Amino acid sequence: MRALHIVHSDWELAQRAASGDESAWRLIYESTCARLFALLCYQVGDRDEASDLLQETFVQALRAIGGYRAEAPLAAWLGAIALRKAIDWKRGALRRLKRTVAIEESTAAVEPNDSGVGFAAEGRALRAALARLTPPQRAALLLREWEERSFAEIAHVLGCKESTARVHHLNAREKMRGLLSEEGAARGERRLERRTR
Amino acid sequence: MKDLFERHGERLTERERVTLWERIETARRGGGRRGARAWRPAAAAALALALIGGVLLVARLRDSRERGVMDLAANRQSTEEGGVTDGGAPAVRPGPDITTEPMAQSQSKETVPRSRGEAAPPTWGADALREDSRPAGAAEAKRGDEVAAKSRPASREAEGLAGAPSAAQQEIAGGVESGGAADAPTETTMLASAAPASGATDIKYEFHHRAINTVADTLSKEAGVVEADGRSFVRRGRWSAPFTETDAQRLSSFRLGATRASYDETRRTIESGRLPAGDRIRVDEFVNAFPQRDQDAVIGDFAISLEGAPPHFPPHDQSGFHLIRIVVRLREPSSHAQSNASVPEVEVEFDPTVARRYRMLAVGPNVADVPPPVILALDAADRRNAAKASGTSPAPDGPEVAAIYEVQLVEGVNAGSIATARIRSARPATEGKSGAADVVEARIAVSDLAPNFDSASPRFRLAAIAAEFAEILRGSDASVGTRIAVLVPLARRLAEELPDDPDVAEFARLVERTTEIVGSESPSQR
Numbered sequence: 001m002r003a004l005h006i007v008h009s010d011w012e013l014a015q016r017a018a019s020g021d022e023s024a025w026r027l028i029y030e031s032t033c034a035r036l037f038a039l040l041c042y043q044v045g046d047r048d049e050a051s052d053l054l055q056e057t058f059v060q061a062l063r064a065i066g067g068y069r070a071e072a073p074l075a076a077w078l079g080a081i082a083l084r085k086a087i088d089w090k091r092g093a094l095r096r097l098k099r100t101v102a103i104e105e106s107t108a109a110v111e112p113n114d115s116g117v118g119f120a121a122e123g124r125a126l127r128a129a130l131a132r133l134t135p136p137q138r139a140a141l142l143l144r145e146w147e148e149r150s151f152a153e154i155a156h157v158l159g160c161k162e163s164t165a166r167v168h169h170l171n172a173r174e175k176m177r178g179l180l181s182e183e184g185a186a187r188g189e190r191r192l193e194r195r196t197r
Numbered sequence: 198m199k200d201l202f203e204r205h206g207e208r209l210t211e212r213e214r215v216t217l218w219e220r221i222e223t224a225r226r227g228g229g230r231r232g233a234r235a236w237r238p239a240a241a242a243a244l245a246l247a248l249i250g251g252v253l254l255v256a257r258l259r260d261s262r263e264r265g266v267m268d269l270a271a272n273r274q275s276t277e278e279g280g281v282t283d284g285g286a287p288a289v290r291p292g293p294d295i296t297t298e299p300m301a302q303s304q305s306k307e308t309v310p311r312s313r314g315e316a317a318p319p320t321w322g323a324d325a326l327r328e329d330s331r332p333a334g335a336a337e338a339k340r341g342d343e344v345a346a347k348s349r350p351a352s353r354e355a356e357g358l359a360g361a362p363s364a365a366q367q368e369i370a371g372g373v374e375s376g377g378a379a380d381a382p383t384e385t386t387m388l389a390s391a392a393p394a395s396g397a398t399d400i401k402y403e404f405h406h407r408a409i410n411t412v413a414d415t416l417s418k419e420a421g422v423v424e425a426d427g428r429s430f431v432r433r434g435r436w437s438a439p440f441t442e443t444d445a446q447r448l449s450s451f452r453l454g455a456t457r458a459s460y461d462e463t464r465r466t467i468e469s470g471r472l473p474a475g476d477r478i479r480v481d482e483f484v485n486a487f488p489q490r491d492q493d494a495v496i497g498d499f500a501i502s503l504e505g506a507p508p509h510f511p512p513h514d515q516s517g518f519h520l521i522r523i524v525v526r527l528r529e530p531s532s533h534a535q536s537n538a539s540v541p542e543v544e545v546e547f548d549p550t551v552a553r554r555y556r557m558l559a560v561g562p563n564v565a566d567v568p569p570p571v572i573l574a575l576d577a578a579d580r581r582n583a584a585k586a587s588g589t590s591p592a593p594d595g596p597e598v599a600a601i602y603e604v605q606l607v608e609g610v611n612a613g614s615i616a617t618a619r620i621r622s623a624r625p626a627t628e629g630k631s632g633a634a635d636v637v638e639a640r641i642a643v644s645d646l647a648p649n650f651d652s653a654s655p656r657f658r659l660a661a662i663a664a665e666f667a668e669i670l671r672g673s674d675a676s677v678g679t680r681i682a683v684l685v686p687l688a689r690r691l692a693e694e695l696p697d698d699p700d701v702a703e704f705a706r707l708v709e710r711t712t713e714i715v716g717s718e719s720p721s722q723r
Contacts, residue, residue, distance in 0.1 A: 029221065038207050047207060051217060059224045
């Protein structure tokens with residue numbers, strides 16, 4: 001048999017975590033929390049909510065880690081939990097909004113909270129455009145374009161068929177393209193106005 | 198767009214990171230505050246229960262008033278059944294008229310089994326030849342003796358094998374038809390198989406055809422034909438990988454290279470009304486002609502997934518035989534997608550305490566037989582262009598490769614790991630990306646096996662049926678007991694289950710067309 005140099009895999013890490021190994025948990029947390037937090041921020045548009053959802057994600061992972069079977073990397077597994085939580089949260093937020101305001105779903109997305117962060121105009125445009133997408137579209141776009149997940153994985157996270165995930169992604173891309181180009185044109189016009197004054 | 202997301206992604210501050218970890222740790226240790234909103238579901242549930250209890254209480258009181266039965270005994274009875282507790286708080290004991298029916302509905306939904314249709318008839322494997330199809334002559338045939346097992350059932354089974362010498366057979370048929378003998382039977386009978394040399398098998402066929410003498414020359418030029426006369430011919434070749442005893446060799450391997458050239462060539466040949474020559478068939482290229490689309494275990498650059506199920510026929514099902522499909526997919530972009538230099542090998546290790554023997558359904562037991570792994574190293578667009586340039590269809594989206602092993606488990610074993618698939622990942626772990634590892638591995642245990650072929654995933658069944666189809670066309674000794682017509686309903690069913698994939702519908706039509714060409718009994722006649 002040829003020699004193999006085996007480094008711990010996600011599965012082994014999960015096994016250690018499931019058996020209560022704090023260092024394993026720490027490793028999992030440290031290697032995934034930043035990415036998950038950013039993903040949740042994009043998804044819900046609010047740092048405080050994203051922080052709470054991230055905590056709930058890890059709390060749920062604590063309970064479920066014993067069932068992790070390395071069918072996906074831990075980061076993806078945690079990402080799936082986080083996105084489901086974000087989508088659930090979004091549904092709850094929509095319900096709360098609809099109780100008080102008659103509002104179209106496409107515009108009911110929670111606006112991003114830019115306070116305390118020095119986002120450039122591009123960042124604001126990105127977040128504003130993301131906020132116009134439906135939760136599945138946003139998730140499909142982020143998972144595909146940013147996380148580089150396969151459509152099969154995206155379908156798994158969204159709980160839909162792969163073809164549906166592809167449609168969500170396609171629609172999201174087209175919508176984003178339109179929104180970002182509109183925003184770019186508007187910015188250009190504003191700049192022009194300022195110059196001509 | 199990835200850059201855009203990277204540039205504007207929110208970042209946790211160090212303080213937030215530490216605080217969050219402390220909160221998670223508190224939850225992990227089973228106490229304290231679990232989250233800023235952790236109390237909300239509990240509070241909502243308590244409120245809902247209180248409301249239900251209140252409604253129940255009001256309803257019961259109103260009901261009692263209307264009936265005029267507010268005597269002390271009835272009131273006490275009501276209290277005991279869940280109306281009010283001593284403290285006056287609503288009890289959490291909803292009455293049966295409220296909860297029983299919905300629960301029953303819910304349970305019934307969960308327990309109603311899904312209809313899966315009839316089990317497929319027996320069709321598969323080398324042991325079908327030895328244990329089922331030709332029990333009397335197989336052992337002798339393996340030792341090199343010729344066995345004239347020319348019974349009518351054997352003849353029918355061998356109709357499937359007509360695919361092996363098919364090109365010659367079609368030329369024969371064409372010649373006969375042009376010669377005015379279109380109604381002449383064109384079936385062949387396998388007379389015997391023999392193993393003259395390691396890794397090769399001779400299969401002797403007899404033609405039942407009036408005009409056979411006229412095309413003996415044509416036959417003798419067929420690839421693999423080592424003997425031909427007016428009534429029969431012998432083909433020699435590596436028709437199927439033999440079983441390997443796990444005790445002797447527990448490691449198997451295959452390379453990450455997959456095209457579908459053989460499948461495409463076969464499709465064109467069959468669509469033109471002919472059967473392909475057996476030596477043009479590559480089982481691995483049939484298996485990889487379709488996307489696998491698993492919920493892969495993506496780790497670092499690679500995704501590995503394993504699925505197993507018994508073959509779709511009884512003899513192997515009863516003998517501990519299982520098919521195991523291993524799918525390896527390369528993520529794009531990745532370091533491996535950038536160059537052709539380091540396409541790795543997938544190593545499969547079988548546990549001899551669980552798996553008695555195994556064989557890969559592919560061109561042969563040697564890794565050298567597998568085509569060079571250039572396709573995988575290209576990105577999707579390049580693969581399409583390369584395929585276009587070579588006149589073949591590209592392998593389906595996602596650079597992936599699947600291999601199917603046939604494994605016989607140790608008798609009586611019902612637990613343990615059967616096989617572990619490993620692949621070496623060259624890319625080191627990078628900050629912020631978990632999962633990169635030097636060796637990525639995934640395993641399949643006995644408990645992971647599907648209970649029967651029909652309960653395996655559609656993509657697994659598609660790969661298995663494609664492999665079976667190829668083995669029949671190759672004239673593999675593993676498929677002697679198989680009639681290709683059996684595949685027709687299986688392929689049709691898959692086309693119904695995978696309506697979004699036109700390739701599957703095309704495959705079903707191809708199998709059906711093949712039965713017409715081979716002259717097998719069609720399913721409608723069964």
